[in-house]
Amino acid sequence: QVQLQESGPGLVKPSETLSLTCTVSGGSISSYYWSWIRQPPGKELEWIGYIYYSGTTNYNPSLMSRLTISVDTSKNQFSLKLSDVTAADTAVYYCARRAGSSGWYGWYFDLWGRGTLVTVSS
Amino acid sequence: QSALTQPASVSGSPGQSITISCTGTTSDVGGYNYVSWYQQHPGKAPKLMIYDVSNRPSGVSNRFSGSKSGNTASLTISGLQAEDEADYYCSSYTLSTTPWVFGGGTKLTVL
Numbered sequence: 690q691v692q693l694q695e696s697g698p699g700l701v702k703p704s705e706t707l708s709l710t711c712t713v714s715g716g717s718i719s720s721y722y723w724s725w726i727r728q729p730p731g732k733e734l735e736w737i738g739y740i741y742y743s744g745t746t747n748y749n750p751s752l753m754s755r756l757t758i759s760v761d762t763s764k765n766q767f768s769l770k771l772s773d774v775t776a777a778d779t780a781v782y783y784c785a786r787r788a789g790s791s792g793w794y795g796w797y798f799d800l801w802g803r804g805t806l807v808t809v810s811s
Numbered sequence: 812q813s814a815l816t817q818p819a820s821v822s823g824s825p826g827q828s829i830t831i832s833c834t835g836t837t838s839d840v841g842g843y844n845y846v847s848w849y850q851q852h853p854g855k856a857p858k859l860m861i862y863d864v865s866n867r868p869s870g871v872s873n874r875f876s877g878s879k880s881g882n883t884a885s886l887t888i889s890g891l892q893a894e895d896e897a898d899y900y901c902s903s904y905t906l907s908t909t910p911w912v913f914g915g916g917t918k919l920t921v922l
Contacts, residue, residue: 734914736912800858801858
C-alpha cells in the first residue's frame, strides 16, 4: 500500500532553514495534492501548504514569506523549506495526501506520514 | 483563524459508547459538510476515520460514526475496545485564509 515517510534534520538553529522531504512509496505521486501539516508541542495541527504533482502550490499566508514547497516526480518526493526559523517553528511535521485524484478532490487527507519532530534551538 | 474546539480528554469503559465533540463556526463546521476525523496512536501516522461528516472509509469499523448539528460535529465510538485508545483530531474545510482548520485533539482513554 502507499506509504509516506518524512525525513530531515531533527535540530535546526534559529534563523536557519528547515528542510524536510516526504517520500511516497508503493504508489505514484502523480495526480494528487500533497500537503505539509505541523503540530507544535501542546497545540493544534496547522496546515502549512500543498503542492500538486504538476508543481502548483498553495501556502498558508502566515508562512508564505518563508515557505517553499517543491516536488520531484522522478524521485516520488516532495519537499518543504522554511527559512529564518524560530523556536515557534518547533513542531512535529507531517506530510499528507489530499483525498481524490484526476479531477475530483475531497476536503480531507486520506494518507499521512508518521511525522518527524523538528526542534529549533541553538 | 481559530482552531476547532475539542475536549482535551474523554474516557469510557470497554463496551460503552463515547462521543467526542468538535465545535467551530459558520465559516467552517457549520457552513460545510466537510468535517473529517483522524485517529492517531502514539508514534503512528494519523488515520482517516470519518470524512464528509459521516462517511467511513473502507476498512474502518462501523463502530465509528460521525454527525453534525449546527457548528458542532461529533465522533461517536460504540462498543469501546482497548485498541480505540488514541488521540482523535477533527478537521474542517474553512472559508478562511487556509483551506483546512483542525481541532486541538482529544485523548481517549479506555478504562
